[in-house]
Amino acid sequence: MRRALVDGQELMLRRAAEVWDASSELSGEILDVGCGLGGGSIFWAKEFGAQVTAVTCVPSHKEWVTRFSMEAGVSHQVTPLICDAADLPGENRFDAAVAIDSSGYLPRRDWLGRTASLLRPGGSIFIIDCFLEDPKYADLFNSHWHTRIGTIDEYFAAARESGLKMGSVVDVTEQTVHFWTTTLALIDLESDGAAASGETAARYSASRRAHALVRDGLAHGGLRYAMISFAKGRER
DSSP states (O other), rough: OOHHHHHHHHHHHHHHHHHHHHHHHHSEEEEEEOOOOOOHHHHHHHOOEEEEEEEEEEEEEEHHHHHHHHHHTTTTTEEEEEEEEEGGOSSSSSEEEEESOOGGSSOOOOOOOHHHHHHHEEEEEEEEEEESSSSGGHHHHHHHTTOOOOOOEEEHHHHHTTEEEEEEEEOHHHHHHHHHHHHHHHHHHHHHHHHOOOHHHHHHHHHHHHHHHHHHHHHHHHEEEEEEEEEEOOOO
16 A cells, blocks of 8 residues: 555656656756655656755755665755745746645745745746645644645735746646545554554544545545646746
């Protein structure tokens, strides 16, 4: 199941690469926002020759990104940086920015405005995330993942305020439902195997409720997974 989840994540990156024309748009100097352990950064570097600045606000992630990029043979292309994505300094530094399942943690207007300044003219921001369709899903989603899930319309409004132009919107909800079904099955197996009690049992229970909520929301229209993009205008 763990292998299937990893494979599913890579398939989503390959789908994004196709949708976003990565060989052209993601082969230069790239900002990976909320890079996690560096999987996406390594993917863009290895598959498309990108020079990636991998930004994370979690100090321990830097060591893992460094280690994994070395193991993948792309350490000279991936530079981990501990920084708040909305406070990254500079102007006109990057050809594109990518945020995979990380934009929900960021204040959209501040972040998109700052990222627009970081992009060179003609650069793009590419996002994959879960978006809100029905408000009843917001509270549990936000409390479990400590995030601020938003609607696609909210992202559009924030992008317009930042002077960004609309790019593509590709719905991938149907392709992600099975991923969340698998995470639920894995949680159940791990819980049974751990013979959990007390705090551990409560943690598994909370995790199961949150993952079930996402699966239900995606299956019934309350949540939506999509790939969206915005572009910075070219100077005249």
